[in-house]
Amino acid sequence: MRYTIFGESHGPAIGVVLADVPPGLALDLDEIAFQLARRAPGKNALSTARREADEPEILSGYFQGHTTGTPLAAVIRNTDTRSHDYAATRALARPGHADYPAHIRYRGFEDYRGGGHFSGRLTAPLVFAGAVARQVLAGRGIVTGAHIRSVGQAAEPSFAEWDEPLSPALLRAVAEKDFPTLSDERGAAMQAEILAARAACDSVGGVIECAVLGLAPGLGSPDLGRNVEGILSQHLFAIPGVKAVGFGEGFGFAGLRGSEANDALHMQDGTVTSRTNHSGGVNGGITNGLPLLFSAAMRPTASIAQAQDTVNLDTWTDAKLTITGRHDPCIVHRAVPVVEAAAALAVCELLGI
16 A cells, blocks of 8 residues: 655644555554554643644545545645744754755755654544554554654663553553553653653653564565565654664664673474564564564654754754754654554555455
């Protein structure tokens, strides 16, 4: 299912066209709304004050309660924009944003309001597309789910370290939390990190760990374009703010010896398995039957209310910038369903759906 996301943060609407959707899929619209609500802004002091209903309007590819097999198109209206917040600093490239490279790439014709097409606002239609993909995968017994592994210096155990077995029920229980962590106590510590960053007119990043359950062994290839890690990474790096991706132990492999990193194999009920999953369910670019585990590092929100050095793109001179308006002190907790959505779309590509 190939998808194209369109729209700008302060345009009339944002949306997605999802091609090659299997016909006859009875979409669970309530589940789609649930996934979009997890990402939506304006809930509390942990996120931007911008309030958007994020109610999708399906324009095509859906008839009498089922997908038709033709392109599925949906739009989400932008209703709470304050474009004047960006007028005074239009020519000042915001550090950490795509303003400067976008100005070069699109020859100065880019929509600068709220980050335009580069805004995290564009992850809402991605979640819609991912929610459709998740329903396709559910029919094959495949489930995706994630938790916040860390925010700033506050962290919680990984799925592998948690005292409850990794299961669809655990993933759903985490998804239904307002702050999706395994440990509520560690979640409170992460929220304190976010509020401290906001009080300092700053922002903070973190790590999201995601699991895909139900994948059979033997999927993928070591070759370019069919490699499991490559397919997932391509989808994940299309999410604004993702700056690193690791599978299993990820960067932690660099500090291990082979005796610590290898997943010893054994037979269980006629199936090859392992008691550990350091490799994150992938060897040689191919699934090995264990849960697919990966982590995505999210950068601190680029918009901060502190004076920063920058360049004026009209005069090409040095300048100072102080950003005002409504911004997230942390995007990690809102990005959890976005990472899950990207994973679901990537797995559909892996399976040839």
